[in-house]
Amino acid sequence: MATQAAARPDFGAVAAASELERVIGALLTIALVTAVALLIVCAITWAIAVSAGSWHTVARARAGVLVAIGGAALTGGALAWTNWLLDTGTSI
Structure with a gap:
């Protein structure tokens, strides 16, 4: 397998590559933004629950x-x- 310089999928061997690239990029962005937002909310909840002494909420946070x-x-x-699947698809 060839290594890539940038951390992004290689869509050269896929038909309709531009559409697929936009869809995958959007899904990865949404998932990452959601994970970071959840991390921030849960960390704040954890800190407030510790100071309030609510151990059940601490465990959930x-x-x-x-x-x-x-x-x-x-x-x-x-x-x-995704990179692995695209590399496998080009060799089949």
Whole structure:
């Protein structure tokens, strides 16, 4: 497999590449923005709940932070997976 200099999918071998590139880029952007927003909200909730002594809310907010970090990691993994699928598709 060839390595790419930029962190973006190679759409050269795909028909209607410009449309596919826009759709995938938009989905990755929405997922990343959602994960960051969830991370911020859950971190703020976690801090407020700790100061208020609400341990049940602390546990839920901590789980939300972990889910947000996992979502961001999956979003980054989706880019690598897309590159792998495109490379596999060109060799078949």
